[in-house]
Amino acid sequence: xxxxxxxxFASGHRACAGCGEGTAVRQILKVAGPDTIAxxxxxxxxxxxxxxxxxxxxxxxxxxxxENSASVxxxxxxxxxxxxxxxxxxxxxxxxxxxxxxxxxxxxxxxxERGHNITYVCLDNEAYMNTGIQRCSSTPYxxxxxxxxxxxxxxxxxxxxxPIAAICAAHGIPYTxxxxxxxxxxxxxxxxxxxxxxxxxxxxxxxxxPTGWRHGSxxxxxxxxxxxxxxVFVLWEAEDGDICNLNVTVKPKKRKPVxxxxxxxxxxxxxxxxxxxxxxxxVDEKCxxxxx
Amino acid sequence: xxxxxxxxxxxxxxxxxxxxxxGGWRTMCPKVDLEKCISCYKxxxxxxxxxxxxxxxxxxxxxxxxxxxxxxxxECPVKAIVMVKEEK
Amino acid sequence: xxEQKSMTIKGNMATAMGAKLCRPNVIPAYPITPSTLFxxxxxxxxxxxxxxxxxxxxxxxxSAMSACIGAAATGARVCTASASQGVALMHEMLFxxxxxxxxxxMAVGNRALSAPINIWCDHQDTVASKDSGWLQFYAExxxxxxxxxxxxxxxxEDKRVLLPVMVGIDAFVLTHTIEGVDVPAQExxxxxxxxxxxxxxxxxxxxxxxxxxxxxxxxxxEFKQAQVEAIEGSRDVIDEVFDEYExxxxxxxxxxxxxxxxxxEIVLITMGSMTGTAREAVKKLRKEGKKVGLIKLTxxxxxxxxxxxxxxxxxxxxxxxxxxxxxxxxxxxYSDLAAAYTNEKEKPILKNFITGLGGRxxxxxxFEEMYEMTKKAVDTxxxxxxVEWINVNEDVLR
Numbered sequence: 218x219x220x221x222x223x224x225x226f227a228s229g230h231r232a233c234a235g236c237g238e239g240t241a242v243r244q245i246l247k248v249a250g251p252d253t254i255a256x257x258x259x260x261x262x263x264x265x266x267x268x269x270x271x272x273x274x275x276x277x278x279x280x281x282x283x284e285n286s287a288s289v290x291x292x293x294x295x296x297x298x299x300x301x302x303x304x305x306x307x308x309x310x311x312x313x314x315x316x317x318x319x320x321x322x323x324x325x326x327x328x329x330e331r332g333h334n335i336t337y338v339c340l341d342n343e344a345y346m347n348t349g350i351q352r353c354s355s356t357p358y359x360x361x362x363x364x365x366x367x368x369x370x371x372x373x374x375x376x377x378x379x380p381i382a383a384i385c386a387a388h389g390i391p392y393t394x395x396x397x398x399x400x401x402x403x404x405x406x407x408x409x410x411x412x413x414x415x416x417x418x419x420x421x422x423x424x425x426x427p428t429g430w431r432h433g434s435x436x437x438x439x440x441x442x443x444x445x446x447x448x449v450f451v452l453w454e455a456e457d458g459d460i461c462n463l464n465v466t467v468k469p470k471k472r473k474p475v476x477x478x479x480x481x482x483x484x485x486x487x488x489x490x491x492x493x494x495x496x497x498x499x500v501d502e503k504c505x506x507x508x509x
Numbered sequence: 510x511x512x513x514x515x516x517x518x519x520x521x522x523x524x525x526x527x528x529x530x531x532g533g534w535r536t537m538c539p540k541v542d543l544e545k546c547i548s549c550y551k552x553x554x555x556x557x558x559x560x561x562x563x564x565x566x567x568x569x570x571x572x573x574x575x576x577x578x579x580x581x582x583x584e585c586p587v588k589a590i591v592m593v594k595e596e597k
Numbered sequence: 598x599x600e601q602k603s604m605t606i607k608g609n610m611a612t613a614m615g616a617k618l619c620r621p622n623v624i625p626a627y628p629i630t631p632s633t634l635f636x637x638x639x640x641x642x643x644x645x646x647x648x649x650x651x652x653x654x655x656x657x658x659x660s661a662m663s664a665c666i667g668a669a670a671t672g673a674r675v676c677t678a679s680a681s682q683g684v685a686l687m688h689e690m691l692f693x694x695x696x697x698x699x700x701x702x703m704a705v706g707n708r709a710l711s712a713p714i715n716i717w718c719d720h721q722d723t724v725a726s727k728d729s730g731w732l733q734f735y736a737e738x739x740x741x742x743x744x745x746x747x748x749x750x751x752x753x754e755d756k757r758v759l760l761p762v763m764v765g766i767d768a769f770v771l772t773h774t775i776e777g778v779d780v781p782a783q784e785x786x787x788x789x790x791x792x793x794x795x796x797x798x799x800x801x802x803x804x805x806x807x808x809x810x811x812x813x814x815x816x817x818x819e820f821k822q823a824q825v826e827a828i829e830g831s832r833d834v835i836d837e838v839f840d841e842y843e844x845x846x847x848x849x850x851x852x853x854x855x856x857x858x859x860x861x862e863i864v865l866i867t868m869g870s871m872t873g874t875a876r877e878a879v880k881k882l883r884k885e886g887k888k889v890g891l892i893k894l895t896x897x898x899x900x901x902x903x904x905x906x907x908x909x910x911x912x913x914x915x916x917x918x919x920x921x922x923x924x925x926x927x928x929x930x931y932s933d934l935a936a937a938y939t940n941e942k943e944k945p946i947l948k949n950f951i952t953g954l955g956g957r958x959x960x961x962x963x964f965e966e967m968y969e970m971t972k973k974a975v976d977t978x979x980x981x982x983x984v985e986w987i988n989v990n991e992d993v994l995r
Contacts, residue, residue: 239557
């Protein structure tokens with residue numbers, strides 16, 4: 218069977234129906250192939266795939282704790298080199314947005330700064346989903362989560378999303394990219410570039426969560442697509458941390474209004490017309506900088 | 510199933526998740542019209558559970574694992590897939 | 598058998614040399630007083646080609662232990678060093694390294710825990726990790742620091758054990774103090790310690806395995822039980838390995854070593870460098886005709902209850918001298934020893950002494966004081982306070 222047809226993230230895992238991470242990991246591992254060792258951190262991905270004695274992983278993986286996928290991967294990568302076994306083996310560190318933007322930020326920064334030959338993939342569903350939809354620094358402005366709930370006195374999350382990919386690029390790493398599970402050829406191209414990069418690479422993968430974002434389980438891919446088509450999530454790549462000369466890989470010819478992206482998700486249901494205008498303005502300003 | 514523990518909980522049975530048939534989660538079941546199917550394999554790509562297999566005529570479902578999320582039906586560019594109520 | 602080289606070196610250098618002789622592959626480390634010289638020395642050895650290994654200059658101790666875990670799971674021989682706040686910061690990872698049954702060795706420069714912040718010697722840092730499932734050894738002097746590092750690799754990697762090991766050397770008293778040390782020859786250590794090949798699995802695409810499974814209530818307790826069986830099983834392995842080490846390198850190690858205990862009425866128990874001073878006190882008291890002995894506890898985990906009870910058979914009173922305290926309860930050695938005796942009909946009086954915290958000196962006269970207090974408890978049948986603080990600066994206290 219061609220490597221591309223191998224299912225290295227096996228069926229029978231316990232992700233929610235319509236989970237974006239399932240799609241993301243399947244596709245990423247199709248590109249990486251069986252000569253891959255992955256580290257994962259505590260979160261949805263770990264809990265749904267490693268319940269002893271079941272494991273959905275057809276490649277070697279290690280889960281240690283929540284905040285250290287990057288530092289565990291650092292140990293794996295250096296050990297492989299020392300034992301003369303690194304040749305042809307990809308090391309991928311997976312982290313959810315919680316384990317990347319917040320608690321895992323230090324370990325990630327250290328790994329990037331030390332220049333390990335590791336691809337870090339952040340699967341971003343914009344909150345601490347596994348523990349019950351609590352806010353994270355990845356949670357976008359206006360989203361209602363269980364710790365930033367919309368209410369009489371609250372718009373939900375009142376802080377903007379942390380620009381994690383730009384921060385990683387600012388480390389000067391050879392390859393940084395954002396991708397979405399709605400645009401699979403683009404995602405796969407970027408995964409390939411990342412793993413072929415000699416040195417650290419960071420991939421920010423937009424991965425909607427029907428349970429946390431409160432949309433239909435069948436809508437996961439279309440919501441991800443709308444994020445790209447409205448400019449809410451921009452797909453780009455940058456070499457050597459040069460985000461002033463980044464390459465936008467998917468440019469919508471005419472951006473759809475953000476309302477089309479926000480309305481199907483109950484986490485944004487509380488937003489008024491004025492709130493949506495604020496978000497639209499912010500997206501307009503951002504996309505102008507990106508050149509579309 | 511209960512199995513013996515291993516040293517350090519190291520699990521060498523790669524892919525053993527397949528022993529758990531998530532197909533039992535379904536309330537809606539996908540049905541594909543192979544006449545309409547254009548073998549674009551978008552459904553195959555998007556399926557979070559790898560429950561779609563490529564075949565010569567198009568695709569077929571591994572209903573042992575399909576959770577009935579409906580992404581395939583939603584994404585099919587030629588509407589070859591519909592979700593119908595699961596018959597128990 | 599090669600010649601052992603006589604050197605005069607600091608404790609950190611001794612543990613570094615011990616580690617170097619064991620040919621580690623990967624050394625993730627973060628600097629913290631008083632252990633900094635360990636990663637510095639290992640870095641020098643690597644930079645000069647004296648050691649074929651890779652350092653990972655991680656950005657925190659938590660990442661140091663995380664990287665140790667990743668590297669050990671990949672099949673590398675791993676070591677690191679830390680102390681005090683660093684050991685506390687990596688606390689959750691210590692449990693994980695042991696739970697995942699990953700052999701590795703950490704040299705700890707035993708230092709007090711904040712607050713208040715203090716860089717000097719006590720045993721709180723490793724004692725606070727006593728439940729993590731690591732074996733714990735404590736060195737009396739720099740020679741022991743070096744030797745225990747070598748023994749630690751061998752014991753931890755034994756297929757009957759497969760657990761990580763901590764080796765404690767006292768902050769400044771040992772880490773920064775120059776002592777004479779005999780350093781074994783590389784070829785002899787190679788003979789004593791074969792290359793590491795994990796028998797239970799490693800991260801390898803040829804045999805894909807999942808490390809760090811999610812353990813539900815159906816399985817977790819049995820995993821824990823198996824881990825406990827391994828550390829219990831290590832008791833025999835420790836004896837075997839210590840015996841082999843003595844035969845090969847000429848230095849004796851025991852889980853608990855008695856001095857002057859044969860006809861002792863009162864015995865002092867110590868861990869770490871204070872043992873040296875305690876021994877001087879015991880010699881002095883013996884000259885005065887007092888029937889006093891000393892036990893040096895080298896292995897704290899697994900706690901050597903059988904060995905201690907055997908040595909203490911017939912002893913009337915025991916001064917358990919802890920350089921650590923669990924506020925609201927007792928010192929750690931005392932707690933474990935008291936538990937070991939609790940169901941025995943015949944048992945000595947145990948008195949717990951807390952002293953030496955945060956680098957407080959423990960003088961010969963303090964050990965004499967502890968002896969006197971224990972003797973009084975035995976003679977009068979009145980225990981007095983079960984926990985006494987020694988060498989307290991009353992002027993400062995109240």
